[in-house]
Amino acid sequence: MSDGNHTNSYNPAEVERKWQARWDERGTNAWTDEALRSAEKPFYNLMMFPYPSAEGLHVGNIYAFAGADIYGRFKRLQGYQVFEPIGFDAFGIHSENFALKQGIHPTELIPRNVERFTRQLRRVGLMYDWNHTVDTTTPDYYRWTQWIFLQLYKAGLAEKKAAPVNWCPSCNTVLANEQVVGGECERCGTAVEMRFLSQWFFKITNYAGKLLDNLKTLDWSDTTRKAQENWIGRSEGAELAFPIARRKVADDRHEAAQVEAERPVIRVFTTRPDTVFGATYMVLAPEHPLVDRVTTPERRDAVDAYRRQASAQDLVTRKKTDKSKTGVWTGGHAVNPATRQEIPVWIADYVLMEYGTGAIMAVPGHDERDFEFATEFGLPIIRVVAGEGDGADTPLAAAYTGPGRLVNSGQFEGTDVGEAKSAVTEWLASMGVGEKRINYRLHDWTISRQRYWGPPIPILYCDECGIVPVPEDQLPVVLPFVEDFKPDASGISPLARHEEWYLTECPTCGGKARRETDVSDTFLDSAWYFLRYPSAGNEQVPFDPAITRTWLPVDSYIGGNEHAVLHLLYARFVTMALRDMGHVDFEEPFTRFRAHGLIVKDGSKMSKSRGNVVVPDDYIAEWGADTFRTYLMFLGPYQEGGDFRDSGITGPYNFLTRLWDSALTAEDRELDRDVEQKLHATIRKVTEDLEVLSYNTAVAAMMEYLNVVRAGGRTPERGAVEPLVRLVAPFAPHMAEELWERMGGEGSIFDGASWPEFDAAKAVADTVEFVVQVNGKVRARMPMARGIAEAQARDAALADAHVRRWIEDKQVRKTVFVPDRLVNLVVG
RNA sequence: GCCUGGGUGGUGAAAUCGGCAAACACAGCAGACUUAAAAUCUGCCGGGCUACGCCCUUACGGGUUCGAGUCCCGUCCCAGGCACCA
Helix, strand or coil, rough: CCCCCCHCCCCCHHHHHHHHHHHHHHHCCCCCHHHHCCCCCCEEEEEECCCCCCCCCHHHHHHHHHHHHHHHHHHHHCCCCCEEECCCCCCCCHHHHHHHHHHCCCHHHHHHHHHHHHHHHHHHHCCCCCCCCCCCCCHHHHHHHHHHHHHHCCCCEEEEEEEEEEEECCCCCEEEEEHHECCEEEECCCCCEEEEEEEEEEEHHHHHHHHHHHHCCEEECHHHHHHHHHHCCCEEEEEEEECCCCCCCCHHHHHHHHHHHHCCCEEEEEHHHHHHHCCCEEEEEECCCCCHHCCHHHHHHHHHHHHHHCCCCHHHHCCCCCCCCCCCEEEEEEEEECCEEEEEEEEECCCCCCCCCCCCEEEECHHHHHHHHHHCCCCCCCCCCCCCCCCCCCCCCCCCCCCECCCCHHHHHEEEHHHHHHHHHHHHHHHCCCEEEECCCCCECCCCCCCCCCCCCCEEEEEECEEEEHHHHHHCCCCCCCCCCCCCCCCCCHHHCHHHHHHECCCCCCEEEECCCEEEEEHCCCCCCHHHHHHHCCCCCCHHHHHHHHHHCEEEEEHHHHHCHHHHHHHHHEEEEEEECCCCCCCCCCCCEEECCCECCCEECCCCCCCCCCHHHHHHHHHHHHHHHHEEEEEHCCCCCCEECCCCHHHHHHHHHHHHHHCCCCCCCCCCCHHHHHHHHHHHHHHHHHHHHHHHEEEEEEEHHHHHHHHHHCCCCCHHHHHHHHHHHHCCHHHHHHHHCCCCCCCHHHCCCCCCCCCCCCCCCCEEEEEEEECCEEEEEEEECCCCCCCHHHHHHHHHHHHHHCCCCEEEEEEEECCCCCCEEECC
16 A cells, blocks of 8 residues: 555645645744835735525635635745735624524624634635634624724714615515515515615715726726726716796796795706706606605695605515506606706606605606606607707607707707707706706615624614713623514514623713614625734724735725625725825725626526535545645636536646656756757746736646656656646646755745746747748748748748649738738739 | 626637637546556547548627737627616
């Protein structure tokens, strides 16, 4: 069994066990605080921390982490001092629901999951600094999450207000939009309603402009930038004022104008102020505060009925676009400021309170939704834009939204719509009934969760003093252990059932106070964790100023695009707010962000319910972490992901095994010229590919190189294999360490070795294969000296018998020459 | 409906400042070694034909160009995201 060959054949399990133990013993990847402070070439390599699910690490996690780890190891070999931390995003409804289902308390479940994750992560050979981990559920972390809440509160960026939420009347609880399926509660199937609840909000909209503008300056994946751009949703237009008309229609225009000034106005936002002459009615959201003012006594019952019906709908169904338009007339009118005509005011649920002003001027001639509504209820449709070939009276069979010139529009008759936008706005502004306006679809961030498993919001309510923030020196507000953490019939946080916890003393007046019983959104935990990592363990401050100056912003951040908007936007917002308060000196947290692709199985996302989760442990046990990492990266473009299958894993395994054998059998001798050339070309290719995360082609290049090194069963040169060991190190760190050691290297390859350099002159061959085309078709291939001039190349091509056959006696009218590539002879 | 990506052999894919389509692998086939199998090694591996050569081929239809997988116009399909945002 254990013969003399034992140590010479590749045994991944043995090699990997050895090096994982060594890394821990020697602290190869761990930082001390002093070292963090004095780093000279710091590189902060960040990856999105996982939610430690009970199922353990799945292939998708490993794909994400390995790809980020490879980049970090590459940077380290290039001489950077790389800080690569990991942590656990363990608070939140996901963990809580799972705990509920299992009947295990999260305080018991989460540490168990974290422990399992840690064990699995160590097995993958990731370069983590285990001295600087973060677990969002520990008081020494969420103490500072609460601190962040207080800073935002102090800066006026946190406020409490009523907001619509999905409400299940059977479970008596609030549901996230994702938990509403087809208008019904995902758990019990009851129709979901919309309710207004008082909640804490962060005013992220204050930063909408900066969040959008800064995107241009960031080195981020285009897809991610675009997603944020759409999410923020900037619209340029105007806000216009439509005064509510008196109950009795006034025939004296002059008198009407005087009274208008005292009457309430309906403000609307529009991106088409140019079409104001075509506004034939108005629509308010059913929840609009002016509804009561405009509604006439005769219409009161109808309006109330409609409002009840609208509020009984859940948010998801209400926003469905494919249902037909509904609404009722309030009985009231408003005055179109452009035409001075009175137009009816309706309420309808297609107008949303949360966007713009919650009211619109309806221009059925030139807006598809308004057209549909006007057709349904017989409201007048007027053409105010004429497209190509249209006259002022050309009937409208549908809303016309294309280009054209204004018609039926008073003094703006004939103006081009593009120009009319500002012209009409200026005219209305001069009369005090309009102004330019930029609107964002970004909403303020609801931070309150009526649940148990999160950091308590550090706020007190005092009968005397009102809202009182918990003094910073009283943090953390510890989440109490509560046996029954299930949300109950009251629909408010389970913490609200515990008087002994929430009844307290007001720090300002000493009187009776009540704690906020909601906890904060998990996304707040993850909105600042990257600031904590380098200062993890510090009990004095959330992030050490000197360390933060050295290490932040993050140099490279890699993660899934499912967080393109929420997490990445929240992290940017929190960073901007902290900057404006002077806590950090940078505005953007992540200098470079790359989204990795998603690994799916049989065409769909891996999930427990589908039963298609691929567990990596077995693959690692069978093939080793090095092979598994390399295989995952070889699967396809890292930024595209793909369908997981294991059919090709022998490819990378064979490659690594052959590299192992080559390293152990290599002999000292001069490099062959063609091997040398291929070596330099490979170093160049791999270096360039790793920089842009093109891992699959980097692996292919190394395979190709090894094929050359071993071509025809030749014994490889030591100088040919040794640089390949360094190139492969980011992918297969354990094997690289072992071979580095066996080839006489000192310590860890990641400290002792440097990334191989290439010589551009040596990377190219002396002869190149030229392609000879006749009229653009390939007719011959012939070797020629590198750098050959056009005339010589053409002569050589013309001397070829086969080429001559295609030319015969025809004239060569033109020669196209691409240096070191091809000659194209155009005959005819 | 809108916004992103994407559509290339049996499979994963490679090649986009326009210049040899299918690198690198997997699977398959044939051979060597073996009593046999596994492992390993070697060769073949898009389609067609009148076959040492030629024609066709990158979802489909046009166009620009000496030359198009790559650029332009139009169409279809797939995946993901957003969606009554005024």
